[in-house]
Amino acid sequence: MGVRNQTRVVEFVFLGFSGIPDGHIYLFLSFLAIYLVTVLGNLIIFTLIQLDSSLHTPMYYFLSHLSCLDICISSVTVPKILANFLHQRQTITYNQCMAQMFFLISFTGTEPALLAVMAYDRYAAICKPLHYSHLMNTKVCAILAFATWVWGLLNTVLHTALSSKLYFCGANQIRHIYCDLPPLMKIACNDVHINELATHIASLFVGGGPFFIIILSYVFILSSILKIRSTTGKRKAFSTCASHITVVIIYFGNGLLNYNRPSTGYSLEIDTLVSTIFCIITPMINPLIYSLRKKDVKGAFRKVLESQGKSKHHHTLN
Numbered sequence: 001m002g003v004r005n006q007t008r009v010v011e012f013v014f015l016g017f018s019g020i021p022d023g024h025i026y027l028f029l030s031f032l033a034i035y036l037v038t039v040l041g042n043l044i045i046f047t048l049i050q051l052d053s054s055l056h057t058p059m060y061y062f063l064s065h066l067s068c069l070d071i072c073i074s075s076v077t078v079p080k081i082l083a084n085f086l087h088q089r090q091t092i093t094y095n096q097c098m099a100q101m102f103f104l105i106s107f108t109g110t111e112p113a114l115l116a117v118m119a120y121d122r123y124a125a126i127c128k129p130l131h132y133s134h135l136m137n138t139k140v141c142a143i144l145a146f147a148t149w150v151w152g153l154l155n156t157v158l159h160t161a162l163s164s165k166l167y168f169c170g171a172n173q174i175r176h177i178y179c180d181l182p183p184l185m186k187i188a189c190n191d192v193h194i195n196e197l198a199t200h201i202a203s204l205f206v207g208g209g210p211f212f213i214i215i216l217s218y219v220f221i222l223s224s225i226l227k228i229r230s231t232t233g234k235r236k237a238f239s240t241c242a243s244h245i246t247v248v249i250i251y252f253g254n255g256l257l258n259y260n261r262p263s264t265g266y267s268l269e270i271d272t273l274v275s276t277i278f279c280i281i282t283p284m285i286n287p288l289i290y291s292l293r294k295k296d297v298k299g300a301f302r303k304v305l306e307s308q309g310k311s312k313h314h315h316t317l318n
Contacts, residue, residue, distance in 0.1 A: 031081055152206075
């Protein structure tokens with residue numbers, strides 16, 4: 001019987017939490033807390049950037065997109081995990097799986113492009129200060145931001161189209177906690193060489209291309225910083241990049257572990273940990289990194305709180 005005559009799987013079972021049969025209530029509360037912190041933290045960053053005119057700069061414009069992106073990445077995976085904990089069934093339908101993978105690949109493909117654009121922004125600000133307002137005007141920023149989202153969308157269209165051709169021949173147990181390309185290819189019963197080739201090529205362009213731009217930008221940035229004579233000037237120039245560098249290291253480090261696995265694969269426990277850090281913990285950490293290191297963000301937050309306090313005091317007097 002040919003592969004195409006096999007019965008197609010209509011539901012998948014996640015095995016990621018199968019090693020913790022009795023702790024689902026604690027896992028539910030932990031993932032719920034992480035999700036709430038992620039959404040609230042990124043929403044605060046986004047709202048502050050919209051409300052405070054001092055944050056209406058290219059750097060914070062792209063940061064607002066990163067905050068939206070982190071909410072999207074977390075929202076693709078965590079609500080389904082929480083629902084499965086509540087229903088005590090670690091399952092997902094075939095169509096839901098394809099949809100989850102479509103959005104997950106799109107958003108995780110957008111992020112490296114956005115980080116590359118943010119690196120270019122820092123390059124323009126530090127290395128080309130006299131031309132910065134022209135290089136990063138409102139129109140250019142809007143085009144660059146739009147292009148990063150399209151970049152991720154094109155990536156996911158390719159992978160989802162190829163994944164829709166996979167057949168599973170009754171194999172429906174995924175050694176993962178959400179639908180992603182590598183674990184699905186592992187349980188497919190038809191030839192996946194084209195999928196693997198597409199994955200490697202896409203990784204080269206979607207991940208490697210932005211990473212090269214980031215490295216190149218920081219080579220020029222470091223060269224310019226070293227030419228600054230005053231220690232204060234050097235420290236100030238570097239401080240504008242510190243948060244971005246931290247986010248880049250965390251994202252690409254986790255991405256490398258998640259998508260460039262050893263041929264033998266990880267153990268189920270390690271696989272679950274890596275997946276959780278990459279798509280669930282990282283979106284929560286990003287706003288914390290920017291809010292803790294950026295004085296502008298903390299200042300804007302303080303101003304909003306003070307204005308709210310004054311408003312309440314005014315209403316009380318009236």
